[in-house]
Amino acid sequence: MTAQRITVITAVHPPSAPFLSDAYTSLLEQELPAGWDWQWVIQEDGETDDVARHVPEDRRISFGQGRKGRAAMARTLGLSRAEGRFVKVLDADDMLTPGALARDLAALTDDPTIGWATCRALDYLPDGSTAGFADPPEGPLERGVVLQHWREHHYLAQVHPATLCVRRDLLLALGGWMALPASEDTGLLLALNAVSRGWFSAETGLLYRKWPGQVTSAPAHSDGVERAARFAVAEARARALASMAGWRFEGPQAARRGRARP
Template identity: 30%
Template sequence: MASTPSVSVIIPALNCAPFISAAIESVLKQGGDQLEVLVIDDGSTDETANIVRSYPSPVHLLRTQTPRSGAAAARNVGLRHAHGRLIAFLDGDDVWLPGKLALQTSTLENHPDVALVCTRGGRWEPDNESYEQAHQRFITADATSEPTDFYPAGWIYHMLLLRPAWVWTSTVVMRRELVEKVGEFDESLRLGQDYEYWLRCSRETQILRVAKVLALYRQHANNSTNKPRNRNFELEVVQRALDRWGRHGPDGQAADKKQIKKRFARMHFRMGYQHFWAGDPRIAAKEFYHSIRTNPRAWRAWAYASASAVRGLFVPTPRNQKPPSGGERRHGE
């Protein structure tokens, strides 16, 4: 490599052929001549790899050692090959909006005590709205926001415990030094591995979230967080954080106990809701029961628990169905 890049952008991809060009182009259009774009193919069976190969430097194709190792493994491959002093992330089906990278790099330059800057993200349904229309929509919506408006800001561990969407992976830019402190993503988590990573980061640094939408979360049928799972990754991550660090952040601020209980109830409800509509009423009923047990005033859980019990009398349990343990994280602005 001719010169050390200032920013390495890590893009995990699995069967992203319809989307990967838009993701790469949204990075390249950020400008600057010191970019490194690392696309890590996790065993795609479509044209993803060939599309990535068609791009000249600074776009580079890497592969996970084992196909379908998961997003955590793919991002870790990127981290091991990244040369930039700053590390940014983008999923292969998402896109950045113009000016994102310049604003975040200047923010880090102006705040030497901060090692991670993220932004708001916006939901985008390409079937109903073009990229340009979505961009204009958020320009209009954010007209009163200044580039120096941050929320949340500071030591936000206690806030992340209650709301993972405060830090969305496709918006993150962080210093290499922070990566060296917190290490790699946890590959044992098929979902929620990024949330677990940002919780670890929030123990090591203050975080700034730019109050502007500067990335788009593409809505499509194959979004991984739309699929019901038999393991509640999000709940595991929160419980692990509480067991390790408790409710208090490094600055002493604490997540409210009642709000934590409500969060656990919501996580159980969310998994139950997904399984209910996926045709697994018995699994759904167990999750709704846990939701009610955690928060007896969860009226929707009561309603769905009753509906699940009735449906469970008539719908056979799917074959090879493993016992459930929870729900999964959703993206939010």
């Protein structure tokens, strides 16, 4: 019997490519429910000779390259090779914890009205120590609550977008990641929550590596003018989606009964 798949998608550029081995090890440690397997789509942001040699040899891995356009473009191009019903984000320099994929699958398969899932993340510091955040209780996240929290807490969401696992059809319907130089994953999270319920797992599912070469540590990431523009368009998109009464994700069961809205 052909296994059902969850697609893990990773954007990578040369500075982060050496960390792919750690990400791969974390994938090998995942134990999935019977009948499930993972596919790893690795998409280089660019077309260099510096990434491919770091890609492990595994039939479940699909490696591709494309014109340089930052993480949003790389991930969205990688979607062309995604075979799974669900798509899990894994940045090249991060690591999943054991059980992370199984918990995502449980959240998304147990309740068909849940469109996406997130989990607790810990910063993984250069000395090997970790640091946590103030997390919400485990359970569903109703439509609109992420945008509300984000606005009320200085543009910090209560869940980490780097932990996202989402139904592939819903991800495609929203156009993938926002075409932004950064915060593209936050923009997608806000859009998803505008049209669908989500889930938060309180068990740690991601180690978010902090290192000097990461994109979010660059000065340009904190540029006030660009940051304001990124956040303004991300919020406007989420509010526009929320205002369209006919644009709601109601789950596969509703679609089969003919009650899904466009």
